[in-house]
Amino acid sequence: MMTTHERLSRCLKQLRTKTDFVPRVGLILGSGLGDFAANIDVECSVAYSELEGFPVSTVPGHQGRYIFGRIKGVPVCCMQGRIHFYEGYDMQTVVLPVRLMRMMGAQILFITNAAGGINTDFKPASLMLIEDHISTFIGSPLIGPNEEEFGLRFPDMTKVYDTELRGTIAACAAELDIELFRGVYCQLPGPQFETPSEIRMLRIMGADAVGMSSVCEAIAARHMGMRVCGVSCISNLAAGMTGMPLTHEEVISSADAAAINFKALVAASIAAF
Numbered sequence: 036m037m038t039t040h041e042r043l044s045r046c047l048k049q050l051r052t053k054t055d056f057v058p059r060v061g062l063i064l065g066s067g068l069g070d071f072a073a074n075i076d077v078e079c080s081v082a083y084s085e086l087e088g089f090p091v092s093t094v095p096g097h098q099g100r101y102i103f104g105r106i107k108g109v110p111v112c113c114m115q116g117r118i119h120f121y122e123g124y125d126m127q128t129v130v131l132p133v134r135l136m137r138m139m140g141a142q143i144l145f146i147t148n149a150a151g152g153i154n155t156d157f158k159p160a161s162l163m164l165i166e167d168h169i170s171t172f173i174g175s176p177l178i179g180p181n182e183e184e185f186g187l188r189f190p191d192m193t194k195v196y197d198t199e200l201r202g203t204i205a206a207c208a209a210e211l212d213i214e215l216f217r218g219v220y221c222q223l224p225g226p227q228f229e230t231p232s233e234i235r236m237l238r239i240m241g242a243d244a245v246g247m248s249s250v251c252e253a254i255a256a257r258h259m260g261m262r263v264c265g266v267s268c269i270s271n272l273a274a275g276m277t278g279m280p281l282t283h284e285e286v287i288s289s290a291d292a293a294a295i296n297f298k299a300l301v302a303a304s305i306a307a308f
Contacts, residue, residue: 039127039134040184046086046131047138054079056103058112060305061136061261063252065117065148065268071298072115075104080115083132090128092116101132107306112136119248120173121226130176130255134185137259143200143308144256146265147301150244151229153237154218157244157269160293162215162300164204165196165265168250169221169242176251177258186258195253200264200308207303213296218243220267222250244269266300268293 037045056078064071082100083091092099102113114136118129133144150163157163181188208215221237223229225247229237237245244267253263270288 038182039131040182042088043131043135043138046089046135049086050081050101050135050139053081053085054103056110056112057140058103058110058136059141060106060109060111060143060145060308061114061133061141061256062111062145062301062305063114063117063133063147063249065146065246065248070294071301072102072113074298074302075102075106075111075113077102077104079103083116090118090122090124090131092118093122101136106302109305109308111305112139112141117248117252119226120224120251121247126174126176126251127179130251133252133255134259137256137261142262143197144252144261144263145301145305146249146252146263147297148220148246148249148265148267149270150220150246150267151234152244152269152272153234154216154243157216157272159269159271161269162208162213162293162296163220163244163267163269164201164208164215164217165220165249165267166201166217167219168195168253169219169237169240170250170254171240172221172223173251176255186260190258192254192257195257195263197262197264200262200304203307204264204266204300204304207307208300211296211299211303213300215266215300216243216269218267220249220265221245223247264304266297268297
């Protein structure tokens with residue numbers, strides 16, 4: 036039976052028959068944010084389905100491919116569509132696309148997502164700089180035998196989200212006159228949205244936003260020594276805060292409303308890294 040590293044080495048070999056592109060930044064585009072790829076000077080793209088044994092995206096709005104190109108001269112590998120635990124994949128499989136980006140050469144992981152706002156100061160279509168996360172409610176992608184090729188058995192998570200990168204994003208937001216909240220992101224398994232009681236619990240625990248992705252990817256990236264940063268698009272106020280039911284369509288609609296600011300902030304930040 037192949038190890039995860041052997042599996043990814045095979046995928047990397049297949050990918051290298053299609054492109055020799057070496058990214059500096061790995062960028063994950065969340066729900067409703069996939070059209071940011073139009074801002075990239077694209078050199079090529081590779082669908083996940085073209086890599087043997089690689090997971091594929093099944094969620095609407097997630098195209099499931101790598102896009103290779105440059106953003107203001109910076110070489111970027113963009114995940115246009117991510118893999119989610121709730122799609123039926125185990126957590127180790129969910130993070131394979133991030134691990135492969137690191138093996139391609141990416142030094143920085145820039146995570147984006149659509150999230151429910153728990154902080155009462157937030158409003159739909161606002162942006163939140165991720166300063167820390169809560170992983171209590173999901174299984175770690177590091178469970179199982181540790182593969183030394185990836186990293187340490189017990190990696191430190193004191194500063195998952197790189198201080199310098201966060202400062203760069205905040206400075207770019209100020210220069211662009213984009214309101215940027217700061218907060219703690221919590222990942223839950225999904226796919227159901229949270230209950231009002233769960234949201235009250237998360238608020239007490241210190242979470243400002245909640246979603247169904249990102250934390251596991253950040254953990255895997257730090258395990259492999261990548262510098263990590265992230266921005267959440269607040270797609271809705273979380274359950275029980277407005278009295279209205281939550282829908283995936285609302286998530287996409289709010290992401291569309293935030294698109295102009297989101298695209299400008301991500302592009303400027305990557306150029307400044």
